[in-house]
Amino acid sequence: MINKDSIENLKNHIDIVDTISQFLQLKKSGANFKACCPFHGESTPSFVVSPAKQIYHCFGCGVGGDSIKFVMEYEKLSYPEAVEKLASMNNFSLTYDDTKEKKQDTKVIQEINKYYQKNFVDNNVAKEYIKSRGIFESSIEKFEIGYAPTSAETINFLKSNFLNLADAKELGIIDSGANGLYARFIERITFPIYSLNGSLVGFGGRTITGHSAKYINSPQTKIFNKSRLLYGYNLSKDKIYKRKEIIITEGYLDVIMLHQAGFDNAVATLGTALTKDHLPILKRGEPKVIVAYDGDNAGLNAAFKASQLMSHNDFEGGVIIFEKGFDPADMVKDGKIEELNRIFSKPKPFIPFSIDHIISQYDLNDPQNKQKALHDVNEFLNTLNPIYHDEYSRYIAQKLNIRENLIKVQKSTNRNNNVELSKVDIGELCIIKAILNDKQRLSRVLDVIDSSMFEYHKNEFEILITDINDVRLNAILLNEKLEDYSDERLNAEILILLGKFYSNKLNEVLYDKTYTFNEKSSLIRKIKDNIAMLKSGKLISYNL
CATH class of the missing domain: 3.40.1360.10 (Dna Topoisomerase Vi A Subunit; Chain: A, domain 2)
Structure with missing residues (x-):
């Protein structure tokens, strides 16, 4: 396991702009950088990188995080793999808590690939098959086509070259059964498979001697996931x-x-x-x-x-x-x-x-089958972006030879988790952003307000209280349309927030028939006292 302090030191050593610019073309935009998001198709950049906060956030699809999170998502790596990749990219040495747990040694898979390639040169049957498929010598070399011999020959090669059999097993080259060790690839033409960053991770193999499975792949390992x-x-x-x-x-x-x-x-x-x-x-x-x-x-x-x-x-x-x-x-x-x-x-x-494929499954000369086809294409259409509904409703109607008004589409729904525009309150969001910009403000603010006082962004404030570093708040932190409040402005906005809250509360009590006359009078008096204190500024100045 990678040492936690080592990971923190790596985070302090790396810069998010340097990291992401190795994968995306970033353009300066004020204090931040922008790019088209690599995680969803877009033509207008909504992917923002903040060098000051060392985070990124996409206002289009909602993804966000730090350098490690970006590498995890972009390269589809696990957390430890992303940390190790970043360390390699920045020439940084990591330390590990458990000295027994080491990074996978891939020497054995590299050596076995060379062995397979040498065997291919010496095997006339394999060469003849590849030649019969029209493959040139240059392609054999480019794709490193090889040949895996008998199981005994592969095991003997590993042992005679003092290669680590445990590593060979972990990498899916060999396995053990009732009769001992055996090779996974036997009498097959081999196709080495590389990861996105160019590391050899496994093999595909095609039989030329009549095995029941024409093609096989390496099993899933620490470094090989075929999906x-x-x-x-x-x-x-x-x-x-x-x-x-x-x-x-x-x-x-x-x-x-x-x-x-x-x-x-x-x-x-x-x-x-x-x-x-x-x-x-x-x-x-x-x-x-x-x-x-x-x-x-x-x-x-x-x-x-x-x-x-x-x-x-x-x-x-x-x-x-x-x-x-x-x-x-x-x-x-x-x-x-x-x-x-x-x-x-x-x-x-x-x-x-x-x-077309959905419709092809039905005999359209049969009215019942046509109805089933209509149902299935309606369901498919409703899974698409609403912008396609009109265009493909016409297409479906033509294919089924029916009236277009028979194509039923659902009303547009918000396909991401962003807040609906009708429920956005700039003042509330600016208060949250002010706290995110200076986390020491949180304890002072909590002396005066709680999440119940937010009309539109109660959920975001509760996230803030629970974990002020939650990546879901990055959209607020990096939103350039939200003003950066000073302490004085923050106090004034909290005063306004409380004023709205107590005014709404007063109306609720006035028209709530569940209270007795005495209870209602007592509550109204307390609310009015609080409003009077707010207007004088005493409550805010005293607590903040």
């Missing part, structure tokens, strides 16, 4: 950023062949569908996303799920389905590069593709 990785991304990312486009395929060979044909912005999922865990990767550089899948049932269903995911997260791009048993790798092998260019230039947008 957070894309094959080939380490080689494609520069082109993806430059072209503002990413092509997502289903297999390793598709990626290799597309790169070979010049489509070097192609990647592949690792035997799993696109999931929300992939979104932070796909949002990097805000590229147009092209999902290019096979036309079989599995491919169509995967494309539909991907389309829904992309639609709900406002990604640009669309879907390409390869029919008649062809896939990108086959087309490259057959020299159909120009045809691929045309196909990739005209993907079916995600929302129409999703609508």
Whole structure:
């Protein structure tokens, strides 16, 4: 475990502007910096970085935190991984409480990759298969294609080279069973898989000797999670950023062949569908996303799920389905590069593709089936941003050959957790911001007011009392439209807040029939006394 004091020293050593500027292009804006948020699509910058507070906050989607939180979210890392990455980026040495717990040593996986590559050179069957798929020598070298031999040969290599067998097991290279140690990859062509930062983390393997599973991946380990990785991304990312486009395929060979044909912005999922865990990767550089899948049932269903995911997260791009048993790798092998260019230039947008797929499941000649199709597309439409409702209501009506008024859409709802504009009170927010700017003010303010006195922002004030460092308050702290109060101005605003509170309280008591006459008279007298004290300023000046 990383020592807590070491983490605090790291926080004091790093600067949030330096950290985030290594991932985003920041522009100066007053005392702060701004950028387009990397966590949701936007054209107007609402992502604010404060060097004074060492925090960031997006006013569009609500994310926020410090340098460690940013690296966690941007790189999809755990807290310890983000801390270690930041330490590496800043040449900072961390200390650990438990000397037995050490960072994963990846030497063994690097050595086994070299071993697989050497075996590939010496294995004619593996070379012949790769050659038959149209893969060039240059691509073999670029993607480090290898070959895993028998289990006994792999175990013998590890032992004879004095490589740590415990590390090999932790990294998913070997495992143990009833008959002792065995290799996970046996007689398979290997495709090394790299993390986003270019570290080797695992392998994909294709059988050429008839194993029941055609493809397998490394098991989940400390450094390998297939739902957070894309094959080939380490080689494609520069082109993806430059072209503002990413092509997502289903297999390793598709990626290799597309790169070979010049489509070097192609990647592949690792035997799993696109999931929300992939979104932070796909949002990097805000590229147009092209999902290019096979036309079989599995491919169509995967494309539909991907389309829904992309639609709900406002990604640009669309879907390409390869029919008649062809896939990108086959087309490259057959020299159909120009045809691929045309196909990739005209993907079916995600929302129409999703609508078409839903409708295709029903026989529209049957009125009952048409009604079911209408129900399902209505449900899908209601999950989308309201801005799409009108446009795609017309599209659905045309596809189903029905009147447009039969398309039912729900009323617009606020899709993020920001406060509704109708419930914003600038004065209350400025009081909270004043306390956040000088945390010593909190105890003095609590001598005079509590959360019940806030009409609109009671929840935010309660968060402030519970944890003044809560990241949910960053939106208030970094809001440049909220004035920075001096102590005198803060006192005056609290006076106004209390005045409103007691005036409202007086009206409540006057018209509340549950009080007796004596109770009501006593309460009214106390409230009026407080109002009189407020008007004289005695209560505020005395307590603050």
